[in-house]
């Protein structure tokens with residue numbers, strides 16, 4: 008049984024909080040970087056959860072940044088699903104951006120990630136504490152990699168999903184940013200201004216595999232066993 012009542016209370020509290028317009032912020036930031044960089048695009052590491060969600064965010068960023076993709080998603084269960092999503096990311100990069108964008112796949116240890124990290128929140132509904140931790144863990148690794156490999160900018164495709172709270176994702180990233188001051192987190196709300204629709208259109212045109220659960224075994228159970 009999922010902790011739904013607690014989650015609904017959280018959503019009510021969340022609704023009462025002021026919301027930042029991260030989409031406007033991302034436009035302003037792009038404009039400023041374009042002015043400052045004078046045609047030299049700075050490097051940005053884009054954490055991507057799958058080829059579908061990568062679609063519009065990558066297009067949105069490419070006029071300003073030299074982007075590389077960081078596929079770090081040990082949350083995805085089972086391994087065949089993880090591999091399938093990774094191969095779709097690789098295919099899009101090869102077909103649409105040949106030789107332009109590097110793909111970096113991070114380590115995959117779903118058993119450890121599930122048991123040691125997510126399991127205490129296994130009964131939470133999707134969108135609550137288990138997911139906050141999952142965003143934080145993946146972003147933490149993306150920050151670590153970006154810092155170690157001298158990427159001045161980092162962001163994630165996670166804010167394009169209509170199932171995910173962009174406010175929360177950006178807040179988590181802001182907390183991690185303090186640990187990695189050399190990496191500038193590019194705030195986003197990729198789903199805004201038709202971003203979700205553009206992502207859907209790109210996925211259809213590219214004939215992408217579309218998963219119907221978020222990724223972890225608990226989201227699979229929630230989707231397929233609890234209906």
Ligand code: SF4
Nearest residue numbers: 138141221222223226
């Ligand atoms: S539902 Fe998605 S974001 Fe939430 S814990 Fe599972 S894989 Fe991570």
